[in-house]
Amino acid sequence: MAKEIKKIGVMTSGGDAPGMNAAIRSVVRTCAYHNIECIGIYRGYDGVIEGDYKPMNARSVKGIINKGGTILKSARSDVFRTVEGRKKAYNNLSKAGIDALVTIGGDGTFTGALIFSKEFNFPVIGIPGTIDNDIYGTSHTLGFDTALNTVVEAIDKIRDTASSHNRLFFIEVMGRDAGHIALNTGVGAGAEEILIPEEDLGLDRLLESLKRSKQSGKTSSIVVVAEGDKIGKNVFELRDYVEEHMSYYDVRVSVLGHIQRGGSPSCFDRVLASRMGVKAVESLLKGKSNYMVGLLNNKMELTPLKQAIKGKSTINLELLRVSDIMTT
Amino acid sequence: MAKEIKKIGVMTSGGDAPGMNAAIRSVVRTCAYHNIECIGIYRGYDGVIEGDYKPMNARSVKGIINKGGTILKSARSDVFRTVEGRKKAYNNLSKAGIDALVTIGGDGTFTGALIFSKEFNFPVIGIPGTIDNDIYGTSHTLGFDTALNTVVEAIDKIRDTASSHNRLFFIEVMGRDAGHIALNTGVGAGAEEILIPEEDLGLDRLLESLKRSKQSGKTSSIVVVAEGDKIGKNVFELRDYVEEHMSYYDVRVSVLGHIQRGGSPSCFDRVLASRMGVKAVESLLKGKSNYMVGLLNNKMELTPLKQAIKGKSTINLELLRVSDIMTT
Amino acid sequence: MAKEIKKIGVMTSGGDAPGMNAAIRSVVRTCAYHNIECIGIYRGYDGVIEGDYKPMNARSVKGIINKGGTILKSARSDVFRTVEGRKKAYNNLSKAGIDALVTIGGDGTFTGALIFSKEFNFPVIGIPGTIDNDIYGTSHTLGFDTALNTVVEAIDKIRDTASSHNRLFFIEVMGRDAGHIALNTGVGAGAEEILIPEEDLGLDRLLESLKRSKQSGKTSSIVVVAEGDKIGKNVFELRDYVEEHMSYYDVRVSVLGHIQRGGSPSCFDRVLASRMGVKAVESLLKGKSNYMVGLLNNKMELTPLKQAIKGKSTINLELLRVSDIMTT
Amino acid sequence: MAKEIKKIGVMTSGGDAPGMNAAIRSVVRTCAYHNIECIGIYRGYDGVIEGDYKPMNARSVKGIINKGGTILKSARSDVFRTVEGRKKAYNNLSKAGIDALVTIGGDGTFTGALIFSKEFNFPVIGIPGTIDNDIYGTSHTLGFDTALNTVVEAIDKIRDTASSHNRLFFIEVMGRDAGHIALNTGVGAGAEEILIPEEDLGLDRLLESLKRSKQSGKTSSIVVVAEGDKIGKNVFELRDYVEEHMSYYDVRVSVLGHIQRGGSPSCFDRVLASRMGVKAVESLLKGKSNYMVGLLNNKMELTPLKQAIKGKSTINLELLRVSDIMTT
Structure with a gap:
């Protein structure tokens, strides 16, 4: 039978995402609500290993619900990939009396959590925090919605210039191997074309589409390119290719970069972060482990970490069709 | 059998909401995609009656996806509530060759649409556009998500002052009879208490909660009050009541008002608007009538207008519990 | 000769304003740069009296340059208006070894500072922090520029609704007895009329102006009203008056309230805050006292506190003319 | 004596900047106010040459005061650099009865205006519109203030990530040969170092400064780099250099790019745009030509175009000192 949980550690790992602080706050306050001790662990798995812990109470997380980044800092840990690293992590957690972990991050974070949890029979619940929305078992990862708004606001600004100068802009957005950000912001910003890794448009069809757009009287165009898209080797080569083949366009590139995070x-x-934090802590208290909390059909649901890692968050292809219809 | 549809009218009615222009754009462009004529109807049902129509093509809706308000204007029509008004509306629609309507608005809008559609066997599809989220058959109405962000940003600003001066703020938000905006923004802004019409907290428990909050060391507090809440007669009387009973608080009121719209x-x-516009037009083309398009489990679904009007969009009570946990 | 200054206290008083934290940060870091100790004083003059002090170093003010409100809290102090209060303040400052004060606030703050400074020969420099811009000796007070942007963004949103519904909106903005916020935001938001205390338009001319605006084909109008304006007894009575006399207008009121702060x-x-903090500390180190730092012709200048309090920041009447030209 | 002016053309040229639309609006409405005809000229000098003109009245500029970009479009014209091009421009202006020009842009725009004006004795007034603030004769060019806010908001977001991951970010901002944007946003965003073309810091001193920053306990750093700065060949090579010499830093680059425009x-x-438009038109009506309107000591002043072009807008070196003090 599962050991009673009296002290929970909370940490963030991998790339930071808006909402991580709100999730930390929720974990800490849910612990307080249930009279469980809560320990903040700094710098991801490196902090777990090195014992970089600090007790947190309801006041510790005051005023952070609306702050980007993560007050617990984040990092990618090489040492946690070694058996020795995880052994040391376990020893330090035990020494500190921590019975369970809530780990906030993406699939790299969950992979580490799963291995560790199995090796030491240590209860872990994951909260999906990444702007990329590339996690199976939740319709939205933490930070995805915020990143979408950041991106469409940026594209709105760039469109001011594009339409003032009759230019074609290639705008690269984040998303790693997934096109969620590109697809949603492409529709949301009214992009003329959206290039995502899940659908190979091909350079020929891109050129055709841009020609059609030009002929239909559009004098400026926005193309949103997912960073994982491989239509050109990268967005700058894509620009060169198009400029070579469509000399009448003044083509520019904008890589939105880290403002999205x-x-x-x-x-x-x-x-979402507030709900996920409650669900994560209460799942641990009910003896659950190795699950990720997620939003499915507007409800909090658990998905085994193993599935969350291996599964694929599928792209909403209906949106590609919507984009096609909007730009004809 | 249903008459083939060759010309569709689109209109907005009732209170305006962000996303209405994006929905108009989508309706117009989906018509263009299917080689259907599209007619913009101005000023809601008054415009239907008076024949205030203007043909629209893909270019007519350029650059509006990111604009608030509605380029077709909106109004509440008294004349459309009369048989004569609706008769005249039908005659003018017929004269203009309009075969079907897409009407964007809230339940008042849909009620008018339903009566009209039945009287004249006129195909109508509704798109739920209101910040209040009080429509059955969709998890989100158009404008709701935007209003939530506007409200939390406003409360974030007010909190700067509240915490600098150790004050208690009652912040009234919109939502008519529903507490969706209050509940979500209350959680999102980290409000100490949320007052919604769906749950009668009672003045005594409010005072107790504020006292507890004070004792726990909080020096400032935010209470989000739905405009439909009846705990006090209104938010100003609520302030007076609390000031009378809790003299140590410096209480302020802020009525956020029309910035939310x-x-x-x-x-x-x-x-969402882009998806709804496509679904609305294509539903008409498939011979559907008297339905509302909605978002259910992240998919576009149809709900009979009758149900959309009579049904009740239920409040997510899980969020009230989350709020309680966050503030203990 | 003036005593050498080795320890400086910094405080905020009166209504909070955006930029106060940036000014605190600047004072603290300028002290660090000159190897002077810096003491943060909490809750304005109440904190001075009660000895609510905390040493601050360069790290204490990390990450606050972009935060609204004031980490030192603010308050209006009744006790500081008494001789006993100020005596106690002096004793506590002396006990703590504080040699001089930088006080951030408005004219109430400076009045207290001046009296105190003279009574005890205590060096004080003021930094003008108020959104109202009603201080003589600086073209801009801290927070004024931010408040202008907050207000025009709010009016932009309200205009979406106003123009969608053909409405007339009276929008009340802050500014106490001064019309600076109203005048600048009225021009910036393209208001049809601007009502400020410095210029009595009169109800008749307001009605005439609105009629002219209506006749010229405008279907919606925004009137910006300074809270200090006395054309109606208040903005709600103004609305009633106009609705009575111009029945064709659907008139609404919006009181923007505390989001402006x-x-x-x-x-x-x-x-501006960064520059003012440097100037304030270095002025004290040069033996200056009873001055306010200000921005005059884009340079940092000193104005005697006495003048800053008694002088009047004059309204830029050129702007009223610009507004008239823009709306004809 | 100067010919009476009855018809004024207005145009935008060069890179677009926020506020250009507000300036167009002001020119158009000031013409209406003085019963002068106003003609909008599209696509800069190319439009002047090709006769791409459209009459504008007060209603034509409705709702544009808050829009970025320029409704008149902008372009850089090669043909206007030829005598033939300017001759054709003059002929088309004459044919259209246009007596004078208001031209909104930067120094390239003014250079063309000055040559043209002298060749054909054609009255021209310039309005400085560029985010770079690199024009002599005005403390602020149109768009500069907006760009500063866009940049600090972007850096605030990047700092979330920087401090969550203990990273060093080089952020490249616009400004062409001038460091105004970099200097102001560097101070405003609390950057650890600011690299501008006007001051050669040198790579050695940059490394030293970063080392000192690291030793003082800072775990993340932001360096703002003006695009015109030549400390490294470009910001990417700068990154490589620093990574090579300071291996303990995880260095990232962000080129903010076109969102700034x-x-x-x-x-x-x-x-500012509203004031400048009034001043430009009324200066023409008073017989002035070949001047630029500008903001000097908060007043509208005229500067000969020749000086505006040749003069240099000097950087505020006080700000560099403020930055040094803030980061020690």
């Missing part, structure tokens, strides 16, 4: 979380992400 | 729509609302 | 400061306010 | 103008830029 930061910023005050949207209301959606704050509410 | 405007602004550039969030990415979520833009995508 | 908060929020992340604009770049302008952050730079 | 767009967006809704700040209140400051809207007011």
